[in-house]
Amino acid sequence: GESVGLHLPTLSVQEGDNSIINCAYSNSASDYFIWYKQESGKGPQFIIDIRSNMDKRQGQRVTVLLNKTVKHLSLQIAATQPGDSAVYFCAENPYRDQGGKLIFGQGTELSVKP
Amino acid sequence: EAGVAQSPRYKIIEKRQSVAFWCNPISGHATLYWYQQILGQGPKLLIQFQNNGVVDDSQLPKDRFSAERLKGVDSTLKIQPAKLEDSAVYLCASSFQPNTEAFFGQGTRLTVV
Numbered sequence: 001g002e003s004v005g006l007h008l009p010t011l012s013v014q015e016g017d018n019s020i021i022n023c024a025y026s027n028s029a030s031d032y033f034i035w036y037k038q039e040s041g042k043g044p045q046f047i048i049d050i051r052s053n054m055d056k057r058q059g060q061r062v063t064v065l066l067n068k069t070v071k072h073l074s075l076q077i078a079a080t081q082p083g084d085s086a087v088y089f090c091a092e093n094p095y096r097d098q099g100g101k102l103i104f105g106q107g108t109e110l111s112v113k114p
Numbered sequence: 115e116a117g118v119a120q121s122p123r124y125k126i127i128e129k130r131q132s133v134a135f136w137c138n139p140i141s142g143h144a145t146l147y148w149y150q151q152i153l154g155q156g157p158k159l160l161i162q163f164q165n166n167g168v169v170d171d172s173q174l175p176k177d178r179f180s181a182e183r184l185k186g187v188d189s190t191l192k193i194q195p196a197k198l199e200d201s202a203v204y205l206c207a208s209s210f211q212p213n214t215e216a217f218f219g220q221g222t223r224l225t226v227v
Contacts, residue, residue, distance in 0.1 A: 043118070099211070100209045101212070102159065
């Protein structure tokens with residue numbers, strides 16, 4: 001079936017470096033995408049979202065890029081900090097709303113070395 | 115604002131036993147979701163409620179899983195009988211409406227032995 005997947009299961013970066021986490025999606029009908037951060041023992045926490053009519057959106061230290069041509073999503077974290085260590089999931093909503101009925105990818109574990 | 119509350123945090127049961135999880139959504143949130151997150155995977159939607167009605171339970175294994183939200187607020191998810199492959203974190207999420215941002219609880223970690 002259609003799914004959202006991640007290219008890299010683990011990513012290790014040095015504190016202060018920039019991090020890039022990638023995601024591929026296969027449902028061309030999806031028009032809303034979210035990145036979540038999940039720390040150990042906690043539920044997913046919203047980081048940033050983007051709609052399909054945009055190709056870039058910036059937040060505080062985070063940027064999401066959407067390439068609809070190749071169905072690719074990425075999350076960039078600037079000046080990565082130890083507190084950024086977590087598993088990051090991309091999720092898509094193919095239901096043409098911005099609700100919580102989501103299809104999640106596998107996740108990438110980000111490890112930040114001090 | 116209080117977040118989504120779930121209990122218990124952890125549960126260990128033997129296969130073929132029954133178990134129930136409880137969720138209290140954010141006050142005023144009409145939409146409630148249950149997700150299953152197997153270790154190393156992303157969450158997978160099990161069921162979506164709007165008030166006390168089921169919107170989508172197409173991915174709920176109905177032979178053993180059931181869920182209810184009788185008064186349109188709290189919800190319970192039950193597994194009877196449990197199998198080893200049901201070991202996972204069960205996440206509850208809620209949103210004000212179906213087309214607005216969902217907020218997740220901390221989850222209940224179930225281990226079936």
